[in-house]
Amino acid sequence: MNAAERQFHEEWVAEVEALGPAIKGSLTQFRRRCGKRGCKKCASGEGHLTWQLSYYVGGVHKNCHVGPGQLEAVRRALANGKALEQAMSANGFKLVKLLKGKEV
């Protein structure tokens, strides 16, 4: 790795570090049944509003429940994941220019 490539890499690491936690997936809200006997919300058909994070790991679809206390952090991490993907796309052009010995 030459000096220009090292600088490019260090700038990338700083950019990723500044973003914070980054994830890829989708957040959906739906109503579920809790399964508890005598639950008035389930008996009325209202159910319980819940959030779920869906994502893929090695091509396998997975889900996990997201509690109200985790919702904002998960939304931020999803936004960071999108920003990271955009930054990675932009980096391809920058890297090729750098490898050709041009200013980035």
Ligand SMILES: [Zn+2]
């Ligand atoms: Zn219920």
